[in-house]
Amino acid sequence: MTDATDATDASNEGGPTRPEEAWRAATAEADGCRACPLWENATQTVFGEGPVPAEMMLVGEQPGDREDVEGQPFVGPAGRVLDEALGEVGIVRCEVYVTNAVKHFKWKPRGKRRLHQTPDRAEVAACRPWLERELALVQPRLLVLLGATAAKAELGPGFRVTVDRGRPMSSLLVEHVVANRAPLLDPAGPA
Numbered sequence: 001m002t003d004a005t006d007a008t009d010a011s012n013e014g015g016p017t018r019p020e021e022a023w024r025a026a027t028a029e030a031d032g033c034r035a036c037p038l039w040e041n042a043t044q045t046v047f048g049e050g051p052v053p054a055e056m057m058l059v060g061e062q063p064g065d066r067e068d069v070e071g072q073p074f075v076g077p078a079g080r081v082l083d084e085a086l087g088e089v090g091i092v093r094c095e096v097y098v099t100n101a102v103k104h105f106k107w108k109p110r111g112k113r114r115l116h117q118t119p120d121r122a123e124v125a126a127c128r129p130w131l132e133r134e135l136a137l138v139q140p141r142l143l144v145l146l147g148a149t150a151a152k153a154e155l156g157p158g159f160r161v162t163v164d165r166g167r168p169m170s171s172l173l174v175e176h177v178v179a180n181r182a183p184l185l186d187p188a189g190p191a
Contacts, residue, residue, distance in 0.1 A: 048099025
């Protein structure tokens, strides 16, 4: 795997690299996605972020309220837990690509708050092409699926987080795949 800085576009020396340009194009296309009704109530599409390519890619369920407002993955409470967990194992977040299986925030109103709702299979399936595109661009050696929704999006509906969490899984797209409960710091302890 080549580093993004080594893949400089010869027609634009010193400019953006091909992987970065492809990622920007995918992000722009995802902004216009209307494949499912979730876009109607979301503030914006929340695509992944991080180095392209990257050795490790983390996939959560969907953006939360803060992510929907700010347009970045894992910047709310789940992001704080993720940052703490990564720090505890010596991983620098800026070296990891982070994204979600679903790109729009699914919620229902409760007073002035927007409460998270789990995306259904059709909503996850509608976002599947975006996740596949990110995987193709990021080319991770390790894919970590955070929670059942993310795991089922990649591994299929037969995945059971209570049975399969923490076990190495096989995938045609990635060398190593592991899934765990979300958040990463599982109160049930290590897998």
